[in-house]
Amino acid sequence: MPELPSPRTRRTQEARTALSDRRLLEAAVVLLCDGGLSAATLAAIGERAGYSRGLVTHRFGTKAGLLGHLHDQVVADWIARVQQAVGDSVGVVALLRVIDALHGFIEEAPDEMRVMYQLRYASIDPGAEFRANVANAHKAQRRDVQRWIERGQQVGAIDETHDAVLAAELFCATVDGLIYRWLVNPGLPVRELHALLKRQTLDLFSRSSPAC
Amino acid sequence: MPELPSPRTRRTQEARTALSDRRLLEAAVVLLCDGGLSAATLAAIGERAGYSRGLVTHRFGTKAGLLGHLHDQVVADWIARVQQAVGDSVGVVALLRVIDALHGFIEEAPDEMRVMYQLRYASIDPGAEFRANVANAHKAQRRDVQRWIERGQQVGAIDETHDAVLAAELFCATVDGLIYRWLVNPGLPVRELHALLKRQTLDLFSRSSPAC
DNA sequence: ATTTACTTGTTGGCAACAAGCAACTTATAC
DNA sequence: GTATAAGTTGCTTGTTGCCAACAAGTAAAT
Numbered sequence: 145m146p147e148l149p150s151p152r153t154r155r156t157q158e159a160r161t162a163l164s165d166r167r168l169l170e171a172a173v174v175l176l177c178d179g180g181l182s183a184a185t186l187a188a189i190g191e192r193a194g195y196s197r198g199l200v201t202h203r204f205g206t207k208a209g210l211l212g213h214l215h216d217q218v219v220a221d222w223i224a225r226v227q228q229a230v231g232d233s234v235g236v237v238a239l240l241r242v243i244d245a246l247h248g249f250i251e252e253a254p255d256e257m258r259v260m261y262q263l264r265y266a267s268i269d270p271g272a273e274f275r276a277n278v279a280n281a282h283k284a285q286r287r288d289v290q291r292w293i294e295r296g297q298q299v300g301a302i303d304e305t306h307d308a309v310l311a312a313e314l315f316c317a318t319v320d321g322l323i324y325r326w327l328v329n330p331g332l333p334v335r336e337l338h339a340l341l342k343r344q345t346l347d348l349f350s351r352s353s354p355a356c
Numbered sequence: 357m358p359e360l361p362s363p364r365t366r367r368t369q370e371a372r373t374a375l376s377d378r379r380l381l382e383a384a385v386v387l388l389c390d391g392g393l394s395a396a397t398l399a400a401i402g403e404r405a406g407y408s409r410g411l412v413t414h415r416f417g418t419k420a421g422l423l424g425h426l427h428d429q430v431v432a433d434w435i436a437r438v439q440q441a442v443g444d445s446v447g448v449v450a451l452l453r454v455i456d457a458l459h460g461f462i463e464e465a466p467d468e469m470r471v472m473y474q475l476r477y478a479s480i481d482p483g484a485e486f487r488a489n490v491a492n493a494h495k496a497q498r499r500d501v502q503r504w505i506e507r508g509q510q511v512g513a514i515d516e517t518h519d520a521v522l523a524a525e526l527f528c529a530t531v532d533g534l535i536y537r538w539l540v541n542p543g544l545p546v547r548e549l550h551a552l553l554k555r556q557t558l559d560l561f562s563r564s565s566p567a568c
Numbered sequence: 569a570t571t572t573a574c575t576t577g578t579t580g581g582c583a584a585c586a587a588g589c590a591a592c593t594t595a596t597a598c
Numbered sequence: 599g600t601a602t603a604a605g606t607t608g609c610t611t612g613t614t615g616c617c618a619a620c621a622a623g624t625a626a627a628t
Binding site: 178179180181182183261262265266267268269270271272278279282307310311313314316317318319320321322324325327328329332333336337340341344347348 | 490534549
């Protein structure tokens with residue numbers, strides 16, 4: 145098929161949407177990061193991406209549609225990263241690697257992190273229609289942590305008396321809380337806090353039995 | 357001064373504003389709890405309180421003004437509660453009592469708790485003009501925890517090698533994260549998680565030295 | 569030519585402001 | 599001391615501008 149004239153670059157439809165999609169999401173990330181949800185208006189996103197104010201709505205239906213999509217994309221990235229960091233390890237080792245991945249993500253892709261957690265916390269509002277997206281991410285995260293703990297118990301690395309479900313929930317809560325506090329206070333000593341969290345995690349799970 | 361006739365109850369101006377103030381804030385709490393920030397429109401708050409759509413603006417200037425005020429009021433309540441629970445205790449004991457107070461607050465005044473943390477998390481948005489209110493609460497909370505740890509170290513109840521600042525920050529983060537997860541998932545086993553948090557706290561701080 | 573990508577016109581709901589009305593308070597005159 | 603006028607404060611209604619959402623159109627690809 146002839147790659148023929150046309151004012152400028154002639155693109156396939158598929159490529160066209162892929163491009164605008166990417167640009168829209170990138171624009172959303174930028175706006176979310178420096179102005180929050182309130183500054184990320186549909187018009188601003190569309191125009192910043194180099195299109196019209198109406199494209200976002202046309203593409204994603206609603207603002208919640210866009211945010212849900214963006215959330216899921218970032219989460220997928222995050223999950224992939226965690227899985228790579230954890231590999232086949234289980235027990236405390238797995239948890240320590242999650243903490244490392246977390247710190248790495250904050251350092252290397254702070255914008256994505258910000259967006260992921262901004263959306264996560266915004267989903268508290270019952271009016272946030274992308275709540276379901278966040279809830280799924282939550283569940284997946286806790287389930288993974290729970291499994292690493294249980295496998296650790298199976299291989300004898302973690303004491304049986306730990307309640308894997310509760311411990312996983314509390315671990316996830318600490319992580320979420322830490323990132324919340326980082327979002328609100330960018331000056332937070334993230335590195336040191338992650339180091340401390342690692343020590344505490346190691347300490348808690350590698351004792352012969354949980355405190356009584 | 358004669359308490360005299362007048363169509364119905366004649367009120368002093370002061371009492372009048374106190375009443376409407378209280379009603380407005382109560383209405384805001386209700387609306388925030390069952391519909392979130394998006395449902396708590398200024399018109400809805402005013403009308404639910406039995407006044408006009410315009411009163412909130414007149415009284416508090418902006419929506420952020422109202423939310424900041426509400427936040428501070430709830431936080432004051434929460435702080436008073438914590439201080440009463442902690443009393444003169446220091447070290448791990450103080451921390452355990454904070455956790456008890458937290459659980460008590462969730463059980464006895466879940467609405468206030470919801471509002472406090474809804475606002476806290478909403479303040480992540482740079483567009484939220486009540487950020488300063490939240491930031492102050494944060495700081496105060498962390499400072500208190502830090503002091504309890506330091507006092508515990510002074511009396512020898514907590515090992516000197518703990519970094520009080522970092523430990524306090526991480527403790528607060530865990531608490532914040534826990535409440536976040538409770539907000540999003542009301543079915544969370546709050547009681548058990550608090551019990552676990554107490555055990556872990558005890559365990560971490562009552563060992564002769566922090567993990568290395 | 570027809571489908572697909574994108575744009576522009578429009579509506580309803582919201583926060584915020586401004587101007588006015590009503591309730592209360594103080595001051596002055598009797 | 600009581601009555602009434604002047605002033606202040608509490609509250610309401612009218613209006614503006616911004617936003618998400620939708621509808622109807624134009625331009626680009628197949």
